[in-house]
Amino acid sequence: MKFPQKFVPHPNLKRVYYTYLGLAAMIPLVVSLIPIFAVAAFAPAMWRAAWAFLFLPLIVTIAVICFVAYWIQRYYKSIVFTLTTDEVMVERGVWWRMKQVVPYARVMSIDVIQGPISRRYGVGSAQIYTAGYTGRAGGTAGPGSRGAESSIWGVPNFVEIKDAIIAQVRLRPLFGAPKAGPADVGSDILQELKRIRKELAK
Numbered sequence: 001m002k003f004p005q006k007f008v009p010h011p012n013l014k015r016v017y018y019t020y021l022g023l024a025a026m027i028p029l030v031v032s033l034i035p036i037f038a039v040a041a042f043a044p045a046m047w048r049a050a051w052a053f054l055f056l057p058l059i060v061t062i063a064v065i066c067f068v069a070y071w072i073q074r075y076y077k078s079i080v081f082t083l084t085t086d087e088v089m090v091e092r093g094v095w096w097r098m099k100q101v102v103p104y105a106r107v108m109s110i111d112v113i114q115g116p117i118s119r120r121y122g123v124g125s126a127q128i129y130t131a132g133y134t135g136r137a138g139g140t141a142g143p144g145s146r147g148a149e150s151s152i153w154g155v156p157n158f159v160e161i162k163d164a165i166i167a168q169v170r171l172r173p174l175f176g177a178p179k180a181g182p183a184d185v186g187s188d189i190l191q192e193l194k195r196i197r198k199e200l201a202k
Contacts (some may be wrong), residue, residue, distance in 0.1 A: 001164040005083040009076065012121035013154030017072045019117050025065050032057035032113075081152050088165060090129060090150050100150045105172045106130040110162045111148070125153030126162040 036054045039046055074094045082089040088107075090100040108131050114124035127148035152161055 001160065003083055003085045003168075005164075007081055007155070009079050009154030010123050010156050011076075012123050012156075014072060014076050014118055015121050016123065016154065017076070018069070019121075021065065021068055021072070025061070028061045028064075029058075032061050035071075066178045068070065079154070081155075083161070083168075086169070088150060088152070089090050090152065091202070102128055102130060102150045104165070107165065107169045110165055112158050112162050114158070122156050123154050124158040125155075126158045127151045128165070137198070 028117060036058065039050060039054055071094060077090070078092050078094055078097070080089075080091040082091075087101050087103045090098075091100075092098055107128055109129045111127045111129070112124060118124055128150045130149045152158065155161060
């Protein structure tokens, strides 16, 4: 993979979100339809007086579903991933824009996650973990025992992205500290011996 690399999630990420929306909307839709069918079947005399109140929960549920469907479109368009030679950048947000920057020198590990619905649509996520980060467990998708500081999700080549980031991480010492070579170690020992000699001379 060449750097810098700027890309967006696969369009199938919207299908993943719509599937979650459909599953989440089933219960409120059924609950709002039950009173309508119950009154129509067992108390038709009450229909004329109560129909407006009976349809109100259904109308509210449909309005919420339409709003979330609209938000999914906007949210998908807001997501941008950027891999540079030094860091990972994730930008997202419909009304409040967020930008996460994770230098490769801070990365401790990367997990790849692909749930059943994401697998059905051929996308997955690469979750980036850093030392000492205590964000929400699981990052942006899937279960986890610790929080991912950032994540690249909704992409089909998530394993390739993980390997590319790991390759960049291995080129850098942890937290950007310079690697100590043999000459540096020898110099440190010499300085320490000189300090001890001065202390003894006193």
